[in-house]
Each structure stands twice: as C-alpha cells, then as structure tokens.
Amino acid sequence: MKLKTALVVSGILVVVIGLILMRSMNQKNIQMNNQKCPVSGKSVNKGHTYVHNGKEYNLCSEECKQPLSEHPEKYLSD
Numbered sequence: 043m044k045l046k047t048a049l050v051v052s053g054i055l056v057v058v059i060g061l062i063l064m065r066s067m068n069q070k071n072i073q074m075n076n077q078k079c080p081v082s083g084k085s086v087n088k089g090h091t092y093v094h095n096g097k098e099y100n101l102c103s104e105e106c107k108q109p110l111s112e113h114p115e116k117y118l119s120d
C-alpha cells in the first residue's frame with residue numbers, strides 16, 4: 043500500500059512539474075515576437091508592426107514598413 047501511495051504522489055508531482063514547464067514554455071513563446079527590427083536591427087517600438095504570411099513583426103518605426111513591404115523575403119526568413 044505504501045508503494046502505491048508513493049507512486050500516486052510521484053505521478054502527481056510529474057503532472058505538476060509538467061504543467062509548470064508548459065506554462066514557462068508558453069510564456070517564452072509570447073516573448074518570441076521579435077524585439078529587434080528586422081530591417082534596421084534596432085529595438086522595436088510599440089505600435090509599429092508589419093504582417094507577413096499571417097505573422098506579425100514588430101518594427102522600430104514606420105520608416106521600416108516600406109522596405110519591408112517591398113522586399114519581405116530580404117528581411118524575413120519565413
């Protein structure tokens with residue numbers, strides 16, 4: 043009986059640890075959005091974005107939107 047309890051407890055621990063890992067991975071995914079402008083390489087600023095293939099990219103300024111829309115393949119790898 044004691045062994046069974048230990049198995050149940052360790053099973054619960056594995057699930058809890060798994061959930062914590064999944065949560066931290068999800069948080070990483072949220073931060074995966076680029077923090078550097080793909081055109082200039084500068085830090086991005088809020089409100090300046092460009093959508094390519096359904097993915098939103100952060101930009102440093104409106105100035106980078108035009109070169110990006112003209113040659114997205116030059117600046118974006120996917």
Ligand SMILES: [Zn+2]
Pocket residue numbers: 079080081082083084101102103106
């Ligand atoms: Zn830029």
